[in-house]
Amino acid sequence: MLKSWVLISIALFSAGTVVAEEEGGIALQPAGADIRNTESLQRGARNFMNYCSGCHSLKYLRYNRLAADLGIPTSELAGSLLFTSDKPFDTINSAMPKDSEGWFGKQPPDLSLIARARSVDYLYSYMKGFYVDKTRPWGVNNLYLPSAAMPDVLAGWRGCMDCRSRYSRTSRTIAAAPGWCWWESMQ
Numbered sequence: 001m002l003k004s005w006v007l008i009s010i011a012l013f014s015a016g017t018v019v020a021e022e023e024g025g026i027a028l029q030p031a032g033a034d035i036r037n038t039e040s041l042q043r044g045a046r047n048f049m050n051y052c053s054g055c056h057s058l059k060y061l062r063y064n065r066l067a068a069d070l071g072i073p074t075s076e077l078a079g080s081l082l083f084t085s086d087k088p089f090d091t092i093n094s095a096m097p098k099d100s101e102g103w104f105g106k107q108p109p110d111l112s113l114i115a116r117a118r119s120v121d122y123l124y125s126y127m128k129g130f131y132v133d134k135t136r137p138w139g140v141n142n143l144y145l146p147s148a149a150m151p152d153v154l155a156g157w158r159g160c161m162d163c164r165s166r167y168s169r170t171s172r173t174i175a176a177a178p179g180w181c182w183w184e185s186m187q
Ligand code: HEC
Pocket: 048, 051, 052, 053, 054, 055, 056, 104, 106, 107, 108, 109, 111, 114, 123, 126, 127, 145, 147, 148, 149, 150, 151, 153, 154, 174
């Protein structure tokens, strides 16, 4: 377990201290996520359920494990995290049917191991990397994933100055949530 913490610390903090990581030649923005901050991780889990689980699953993670590790009482699980007909011991599925590829041109990938595959900074940068592009089906494109098939689901946070810091914070907490899942899956 200690090894996992060391590894994830490296993943979380190395980008700022060594050379800035890049994706497609564009520097990643450091997420500044703190996986020891339980409140932030709880917000991340809720934000994930609100904004991402409609399309993305976390198939290596069970709700009750998520709740136990984030200090969320089982009694609160139903109200705050379990939005579907799932049971606490189920793994986190998305609401998306398995054949939704036709809707987006691509199947939304499972995000359990995405932090290991890409990095927490990548997740954060990706969520902040959407820009208007009228030639794309959703009217947006992404700096870090050219021709991205995903809509800009956090766009609502960007509309006003007031929302901007909350937008960054929302992106940050969600970026930490799959990071935590990676740690989870390594135990
Ligand atoms: C309406 C459906 C939808 C929602 C909601 C959604 N996504 Fe996606 N997402 C997609 C699709 C489709 C793809 C595949 C994009 C591609 O490969 O072009 C994707 C891809 C991704 C990827 C992979 C990027 C890569 O480099 O391959 C990440 C990471 C991701 N989404 C994160 C999120 C997060 C975090 C949220 C919540 C804030 C979210 N998504 C919400 C549809 C969605």
